[in-house]
Amino acid sequence: MSAVLLRSCPDNIFDSSQSPSFIIKPVRLPYIPPEIIRIVLSFLKNDRQALAACARVNSTFNLHVTPILYSTVSFAFPYNFSLFANTVNYPTYRTQWIKHLDLSAFSTIGLQKSYASLQNIVDPSTLVKIFRTCSSLESLSVSESLEEALTFDVLKTLFFDCNNIKTIDFCGFSRKTFTDAMNRLTAQMGRPQITYDESGYKFVTPAALFPHIKRLSLHECTTLGEYNVIIPLLAHSPNLTHLDVGGCSITDVTLRFMMDYTNIPNTLTHLSTAKCKALSFDGIADFVEQCQSLVHLNVYSDRPVTTALTEQSLIRIMRSQTMKNIETLDIGSTYIMPSVLRAIKENCSTKLKKLGLANAPITSLACITDFLSSMPQLEYVDLTNVPCLNLITTNTLLTSLIKNESHQIHTIELSQALLGKLGTLPKWKIVKNYGRRWYYAKIERKDGIKADRVHGRKLDITETGPERMSNIHQYYSFGV
Template sequence: MAGLILPQLFVYPFTSSQVVPMIKKTLAACALVNHTFNLHASPILYQTVAFTFPNTFTLFVNATNDIKKRCSQMVRHLDFSGFSTCGLQKSSFETQKVVTPELLIHILRSFPELKAFSISESLESVITLDVLKVLFLECKSIKTVDFCGCSSKQFSNALSELSNLIGRVKIDQYYDDDDETTISFRMTCKPLLSHLQRLSFHECPVISEYSTIIPLLAHSPNLTHLDLGGCSIRDLTLNFLAETNIPTKLSHLSLAKCKNISSNAISSLISKCSQLETLNLYGGRNTNIVIKEYDLITILRSPSANNFQKLDIGSSQITPLILTTIKENCSSLQNLGISNAQITNLNLIKDLLTALPNLQYIDLSSIPCFNPLSTNCILDSIKNSNHPIHTIEMSESLLKKLYAVDGWKININYGRRWYYSREIQGRTVRPDRVHGRKLDITEYGPRFMSNIFQYYSFDA
């Protein structure tokens, strides 16, 4: 009987149907009840091993040999993204003595079934060539690698050395009679990272496009999730991707805040993607127009358009024609970002909401047609149509002039983003954790993100 009931209780902890609270202490207590409970609780308990402070890392390292005997097949995700020494009065030099490349290599080799690895800026000093060789080349089960906020020269050099080791892409440029440039790419060796499916370099601006990013992409032909948001890439990277088979497999792509890529290169790449569900092209608050109207139409009529569930084209040239194209081609949208849209007619926004029956979130920041009166009109329209939308992101300056009305509350926070939100079917939603700028490539959800990843995703 226990064999039938317990598997239903101890379901995979990152699904929405779990029964047991995903609190480590609760799982640890369950694991101590008896042998049967231990068999079901331990795989969940060790599914993700996350380190927040140096002392927890030290305790884990000291027990690694014992853990390896019992749980080497259970650990799937090593998460260093939340590691921090803030408030501990420890210098970065002291931290480097606690978490060393040698210890990290030992841990990586101890768990052969490891599938995901996450790390942020606080530990980028331990990412050496030796660590990268073990992570990318020895950990054959690894499918997800998530670097975030890493901007040191050492980190950049280590990745460049890895790219040189596995083989780079030969890039040839030709000029025709009209002085137009033709670029060709040639791989000189077979891909070595075919096992990799999800890759993130979110806000890692120091990484070289030519010597690092393109070679790593060339060796990763099976990517489904790719986050290059905030990277210093140019059209060369997008042109390279467009010549590979990667676009046919991508389901999640972020090019947010990439300042050096052209509108045409973006649309050319997206037009070759056939399975995209999440696309983030957010340009930032204070940037010039990122994507022109013509190229936006190309994107919104691409093979993936009807699959889009999350789309952010904020700060692009969003005109009434663009809203019409969204209505005609993107009926599956759940999250939509159109901040800084050049819309002066409120009825266009009302018509857009009516045409998107699955929409739950929309970013209407810095749109000219909104003022206190028109905002109330939108809320009335949503109420009268029973629309399921529960979160509206708006400008701070506007929301400070408004009040709670008809179940809609203003989310007062200390971040840069402000929201109108409401409960849906008695369920309270955290509006500041609905629409992230960083791809959640592990797809565990905001609740299980470290504080540092939450900052980059929702607060930055």
């Protein structure tokens, strides 16, 4: 690369009558190794506009930028997907650069297109071609709008032909066609043989076929069978780091299987069992205590508080060695008492940044105030429908937090009924997201992340994007 450096002068410096002292000869910049260029450009991987500008700098930059631009491909509308699908018919080296395919926001809502027309746009044969052409594919995220397109042939190609796949994110799949396709798939994989005696369930597991899969989300896939689908998938993916089975029909058998027959407790860092109604208190506590690497735990319940995790089970979990490294914890709608908050403060205060306490049956404002003031690293807290918070007490709490400059809290989730009565505060604003959740959020945020993307009920499975969160969170059905 070269550049011409020009000193300022009153007239046209290219006029031959001007003194040559005003003109500096071209200076060649030092050679920049490709490794340095790649490192610099990697910091822009989530800013596509900046990358596109860098691609036009020169041929060297273009050579390094293009693979980054093509590494993540996301489609929200049929027209863009159709253009992409057409390129699959004439594959080029660019399709080999695609590592992340995000179809989680794909929809025809508002485009005056029927559900049937959507199936003509994204059909099974097209998806099979995409999976076979994108040989470097590492992650796939799909929403329920494309459920009919994921047939047995598509799933078979995804699991067996995409040898580099690490992340599979299904959300809200509940139709019979998908369930039948998954049943056929796991039957072909090989299911564990299950027996039962007085000591409990016994499994004979087949050899794991997908040790390379690290992240698996079956969020709200309510119709998938525990023994026919979920346990076989876990048996063949024994090295998971992220697992979201929120809303699935699983029991303690699944947790016990992972503890006794897989390596998952040793590798798992992110776990969501939110809204799993059939899990017992002791089953969850036993499993969490075995997962020594957890940094994210979501046991949010949609059951009445009196039937959710008990006070004793919560204290047992909070005092376990596992919780010393926890950064994100959601125990909303469980039996959260002051003793539970004390256990969190004693064992989890060092690294905890996000905490969900929705529907906690706490009637003392002093208990909440003292707890929050003793959590120096906390950045987000969910206080939705906590009984001690009303118009007066909430103003008192927020005022004390604002005066305490040492705290790190930038987002406070509250109920709509309460926030609708409260006014704005200095440097804070009221935010409503697509998921019908309401927040007080600081206006100035250093990281630039939106308040409604701070803490989703669905586990953050994907590794890409400026907020590292799938676009599925914009839909109210899975954002609450």
